[in-house]
Amino acid sequence: MNIIDTFAIVKDSLYSVQYDTEDLNEFAKCFELWNDPIHLRQFFEKNQKDLDNEFRNGITIEEAIHKTRGDAGLFEEELLCIAETGKTERYETLSTLFEPLSKGFIESEFEKDKAKGIKNRSWLRIYAIRIEANLFVVSGGAIKLIRTMNDRDHLLLELDKLESTRSYLRDGSDEKLEFVELI
Amino acid sequence: MSIDKIKNRIRENSKQDSTWIERAKSRRENKAWLDISFAIAVKIASALKANKTANVFPKTQKELAKAMVCSPQYVNKLLRGTENLQLETITKIEQILDINMIQVVDFETIVQEQPENSQTYTIFNKIISGGEWYVNYKELFEEYSYGIEPDIPFKSVA
Numbered sequence: 001m002n003i004i005d006t007f008a009i010v011k012d013s014l015y016s017v018q019y020d021t022e023d024l025n026e027f028a029k030c031f032e033l034w035n036d037p038i039h040l041r042q043f044f045e046k047n048q049k050d051l052d053n054e055f056r057n058g059i060t061i062e063e064a065i066h067k068t069r070g071d072a073g074l075f076e077e078e079l080l081c082i083a084e085t086g087k088t089e090r091y092e093t094l095s096t097l098f099e100p101l102s103k104g105f106i107e108s109e110f111e112k113d114k115a116k117g118i119k120n121r122s123w124l125r126i127y128a129i130r131i132e133a134n135l136f137v138v139s140g141g142a143i144k145l146i147r148t149m150n151d152r153d154h155l156l157l158e159l160d161k162l163e164s165t166r167s168y169l170r171d172g173s174d175e176k177l178e179f180v181e182l183i
Numbered sequence: 184m185s186i187d188k189i190k191n192r193i194r195e196n197s198k199q200d201s202t203w204i205e206r207a208k209s210r211r212e213n214k215a216w217l218d219i220s221f222a223i224a225v226k227i228a229s230a231l232k233a234n235k236t237a238n239v240f241p242k243t244q245k246e247l248a249k250a251m252v253c254s255p256q257y258v259n260k261l262l263r264g265t266e267n268l269q270l271e272t273i274t275k276i277e278q279i280l281d282i283n284m285i286q287v288v289d290f291e292t293i294v295q296e297q298p299e300n301s302q303t304y305t306i307f308n309k310i311i312s313g314g315e316w317y318v319n320y321k322e323l324f325e326e327y328s329y330g331i332e333p334d335i336p337f338k339s340v341a
Contacts, residue, residue: 006193007200015197028203035210037224037264065225073214076207109186131190169189 003168010083016138030141034072040065050145074118086134093134112162129166139165224264230280250279
């Protein structure tokens with residue numbers, strides 16, 4: 001799995017990588033999948049036990065599918081709006097939406113960041129490397145139903161993609177990721 | 184490599200995304216019917232799943248295609264929630280899967296009488312301006328006369 005290109009989602013502020021295994025860049029792919037009821041059903045059926053837990057109040061698969069799509073719509077509007085205003089407004093940049101991947105873990109450069117969906121207790125995540133206040137490069141995105149990223153294959157994959165994107169930006173080439181994407 | 188060099192490299196070497204922008208625009212412009220299409224897709228998939236559990240026909244996309252006399256590819260399109268469905272298709276699926284998917288609130292024919300200066304009439308949800316085509320009720324009703332008494336009575340709303 002190698003990065004083959006970067007795409008300007010919003011010129012001068014929001015960029016996204018594309019991997020050789022995918023037809024779309026990661027940002028576009030996320031919103032495509034979050035609007036695809038077939039993909040969402042497969043995902044939630046596979047991860048049903050994470051919906052049944054206390055944290056998610058046993059929401060049904062059908063409810064989860066609708067919640068995801070509704071939140072995705074708001075999320076893409078918000079990301080776009082801030083990416084645009086951030087070009088001219090100093091205090092409303094993508095940095096207001098993105099936060100360090102781990103709470104309090106602020107890095108001086110190439111910080112690994114996440115942006116959360118808009119709805120209350122949203123499980124949507126966009127992962128990105130921060131270049132500066134209003135310049136981010138998206139490495140991927142996921143539906144995160146549990147608290148940590150270390151216990152589910154699709155979230156571990158996102159951690160690897162973050163690392164790969166950071167290497168790509170820092171060195172001009174990415175480390176080859178030798179795994180198969182699971183979702 | 185310095186941050187400035189990296190910024191320049193990203194800006195100069197990145198291609199402009201067009202896929203997402205176009206699809207996001209389409210999602211926004213067609214939101215009203217896409218919302219319904221998506222909800223229908225979810226409901227069909229749930230019904231197929233329930234049929235599979237109960238071992239009732241149709242329980243797969245292929246079987247649904249057979250029941251609808253259409254291609255499995257078309258059923259797949261329906262299940263993606265991006266198809267602008269015809270009422271005929273919707274009611275056919277409702278019958279096949281024995282589910283309700285859409286409902287028309289207050290299913291009745293209504294003629295609305297507006298204040299004099301802005302006369303508009305609604306017939307089967309078609310808004311007609313009184314000043315444009317119809318000068319009075321007589322003409323209005325003659326245009327839409329049934330020959331026999333309609334089953335659904337007209338309701339006049341002030």
